[in-house]
Amino acid sequence: MTGSLLTVEQLSVSIATRRGSVAAVRDVSFAVEAGEVVGMVGESGSGKSVTALAVMGILPPAAQITNGRILFLGRELDPIRRRHGQREGLAIIFQNPRAALNPIRPVGRQIVDALRAHAPLSSQQAAAYATELLQRVRVGEPERRFWSYPFELSGGMCQRVMIAIALACRPRLLVADEPTTGLDVTTQKVILDLLAELTAAEGLATILITHDLALAGERCARLVVMQGGRTIECGHTADVLTRPREAYTRALLAATPRAPGKGPASADFATDSSDAHRSKLPLLEIRGLQRHFRLRQTGGLFAQTWARFRRTGAPRPVSVLRAVDDIDLTIGEGESVGLVGESGSGKSTLAGLVVRLIDPTAGRIVFRGNEIGTIPARKFTRSQFRHDIQMVFQDPSGSLDPRLTAFAAISEPIRLLGRLDRARPLAAVVGNLAEMVGLPATLLTRLPHQLSGGEKARVGIARAIALRPSLLVLDEPTAALDVRVQDVVLDLLARLRRDFSMTFLFISHDLAVVRQICDRVLVMRAGKIVDGGASEHLLTAPHHPYTRDLVAAIPRLPSEHRDESAGAAELFRGVFSG
């Protein structure tokens, strides 16, 4: 019993499911000192969140602590702390801040609720303190934001409000469970800077749970690496990252995409297609492309009717969102072009325009010398180019029909758009595709919910390449995947591109991933392309201030260890490619 702020000793948690109980956390021990930032890294299902919930005493009813104890400030905590005051000194912030906030209550009031639950304050005092807290988490115009509803705030703002609520309890220990997953890279940096600053200013200890090793490496003094409910490795960040003892840690490290910078230039994918593959013919040409969305008029039915009734001649101005605003773009045959930008920059709309799911407001889309932008999206199904332009979607779960088996999903485009070939029955073609993307043939009869995230991603890719399209648009194909699965999928995509000389338009918010797979990168912001150039050049020596901000915000691994771990990585990539 040392003076540690938090000590977790041999904690085991099991969760009851329909098929018996599953040990989610097994024999986990670690300690957190006052004022320290400890990173807890691991993939989904590694037990990091369950450990955090156990520390907070908010395990779901199906979960049960089967062994071990948790000491906080030298006191042993009850497994289920129902009594008031048992959670004093502990606070948690979650991954999806918007979901964690009450959608129908102004955010200021929610801070007040937290304040008054912990201290006997009058509502005026609490409101004043809540405004002060909003100021401390750097919310601009705190008096006005006090009355904002969560849907009026950006994701980053919502996370700041969550942090303010956490601070309202005057915690000694803050558990941050993937606090920036789903946020843009620049927002991520701001939020983590804010957390670091608050931690230092208030002497707060933080457990930072993340799947991003680079991020943990940058922000934490010590790391706890978890896998399959166990702590695999534990130690000072520099030691873990530069001299990992465990094979699993090395595999994780190897899979983490390299941020541009001091690290060795990746020679594997980027160079092979730059000029050699690029023919003179452009595959896709976009000229002056625009897509505007009319925003809904503010006010409800009555407000609108009243406005119309009182109209004095001039029509109400309709506000228009220029999601894609005058874009010119040329992609050569065989090229791999990356498109980066933050959420709301219009990159997904551009993807929809290119694959002809969305109709342009103005401008031309020319594919192989044919204008395809004028064909309405509804009719494009029957176009001769439908099979030639395909897409891999962002969310592998959402983009598969929940009622189609993997086989049906992969075979659908072949049945509808392909030419049926007597010599090669459908089953053989699909089997071949599954093999190409590394999907075991035994999984073809499964429904999407019976597949893992990585397997679903493979089904999505197999479906998209089933017709051998010449242009493949990839909309954040790995954003929902664990880092090791992401690495395997990126390898797969690079290989498929080489084998079928496909052209990629690769959309991502993750510059490190884009760098790995693209020859050329375009930076998009507010519907316009603001910067562009060869990947290596653009990401190592960015000129445009916005690109510079983006590049600066990427978390980096310490660069030395990369080479020595690379060999081991190759070795383990085979083992873990699931």
Next chain:
Amino acid sequence: MTTVAPTTVKLRLPPGSGSLILLAIVAVAAAAGPRLAPYDPLATSVSAALQPPSASHWFGTDALGRDILSRVLTAARLDLAIAAAAVGLSFGIGTAAGITAGYAGGWSDRLIGHVTDMIMAFPLFVLAMGIVAAAGDTVANIVYATAIINIPTYVRVGRAEVLIRRDAPFVQSARLAGNGTFRLLLAHVFPNVLPPLVVQASLNMGYAILNAAGLSFIGLGVRPPTPEWGIMVADGASYIVSGEWWVWLFPGLALAGTVFVFNLAGDGLRDFLDPHRRH
């Protein structure tokens, strides 16, 4: 993290199978009703009028001496047939309209929305009464009336479910795979919105049976002497005060039990149709 601790193995039927078994019993009774009936449901006998339940007449006899058990069993077929036809009609029309409204949007959505709003502006049973009174009290008209008042439910459920999925990635991905709009709706959207609609249909069956019986109860539906639960309860109502409880109780129980079974089956179906519960 998939160490499965040894647990006792239980024999597990698919979820909701209990209610589906009950449903099967009701269906068998409806199919074989007339053959199971011990007496002719229309045969009157003045000497045996208003007899309490006994070994020869399990449910007793009514004022005309007809065997109530035989009449209850025979009536099951008619009541279920009316309800099934009405639910089938409203399911078909309502679902098609709802999916169209949800997917196409625009003027078709507005038109369909206004029509359903108009139907729902009436007290539904009064609307059904009005339709039957105006069109004449035939069995077909009871079916139409019951169907019309139920259409809005399917339109609303169908529309809402389609709206959620209209822009879902899997629908877009299906478009890329070469599905035209019609095939897209039929092969991808419809199967995914079906479960809530089927649950709705099952719950609706109970309501439709009550509605048909209700119309008969007030004299607008099936005409006597045809055995029908609503008429039988109406007949029995005049004997509540004089103490002949069996005349209204047994048809009433049959009615209530059937409605209950359909509601239960609706919940059972919901569990059964959820792809996440299939293993």
